[in-house]
């Protein structure tokens with residue numbers, strides 16, 4: 383290959399990577415979702431993560447829940463919600479996120495439980511325990527705050543098919559990212575390894591259920607959002623920064639756009655997809671999104687705008703962040719990273735209303751030192767830290 387034009391080498395590289403993905407998909411192996419949490423790989427950074435978002439869209443109610451199994455009986459757990467007219471709530475553990483993994487059969491930790499009823503189509507998400515009443519904490523504090531008993535149970539059903547990031551992403555997204563990096567064989571090997579180690583499936587759907595706060599009357603909720611399943615190996619220290627946009631629009635369009643900097647491989651990868659109202663899915667081919675513009679200074683702004691193309695269409699998406707609902711989670715596994723989960727209102731092409739969030743991750747942001755970082759004192763289950 384020596385002497386060939388750089389663009390040709392990138393084209394060849396992409397071809398090899400994507401051929402691998404297609405082969406894997408054709409064989410039905412590797413990236414298919416399993417029925418149960420899969421046994422974690424023998425790696426200190428093994429992961430099996432389930433993440434749900436749900437937005438009422440007609441009012442300000444939402445639920446965000448995440449449980450990621452990690453080695454040594456630990457889970458990363460996120461839980462934030464808001465009920466219109468009642469207030470914001472978060473897990474008392476936050477801004478810490480580590481709790482004990484309470485089951486091998488399902489995802490369970492910190493009072494939160496996520497289980498399959500049927501692979502890819504029906505899920506159950508429930509919680510029974512204490513939550514801290516808002517406003518959301520922006521930093522760690524010894525004060526417990528106002529803890530109230532909360533119970534909820536949702537049944538989730540998909541209204542789109544699955545977007546598999548390995549197989550369905552647009553090859554141009556990677557080609558562009560690779561073209562910005564110096565070509566070496568080692569680089570190619572690292573990219574290949576990353577693709578073989580980490581998988582992500584996403585699907586949009588509706589959660590229907592009830593929530594009971596402080597033994598008050600039950601509120602019925604019907605929410606729309608994403609279900610994301612990410613598994614394989616995820617070493618947070620390999621990620622420097624990212625911004626992820628997740629939005630669902632009133633015309634039925636759903637979109638995901640991530641701009642991510644992973645210094646060992648791609649320092650500027652923009653990847654994502656659109657589900658069209660008729661159910662068709664398309665990987666994002668091009669975007670003007672830039673980490674330099676969106677996340678250079680570590681200050682979360684009020685408004686963000688991105689444009690991108692997918693499935694032969696042009697999208698102009700603007701997000702207005704809800705500063706009341708921008709909770710923070712410290713990355714307890716590295717002790718240095720901080721996630722900001724910012725609820726936002728969206729506009730598509732200037733006229734179509736949308737709901738969702740913008741998630742920011744800053745590895746270099748100094749998290750407030752948290753005593754007992756391994757497992758917080760309010761984790762349910764056995765206290766592994768003592």
Ligand SMILES: *[C@@H]1O[C@H](CO)[C@@H](O)[C@H](O)[C@H]1NC(C)=O
Nearest residue numbers: 502503540541542543544661
């Ligand atoms: C729900 O998910 C299943 C499995 O992925 C898929 O076959 C079905 O088409 C999806 N339903 C809709 C409405 O997209």
Ligand SMILES: *[C@@H]1O[C@H](CO)[C@@H](O)[C@H](O)[C@H]1NC(C)=O
Nearest residue numbers: 438440441443466602603604
């Ligand atoms: C808010 O809107 C959702 C979806 O329409 C609905 O299910 C819920 O009952 C409404 N009210 C509250 C308090 O969340």
Ligand SMILES: *[C@@H]1O[C@H](CO)[C@@H](O)[C@H](O)[C@H]1NC(C)=O
Nearest residue numbers: 670671672675687688689698
């Ligand atoms: C991308 O386009 C949007 C909408 O026009 C704009 O707000 C944003 O500043 C652009 N980003 C960059 C990096 O040019």
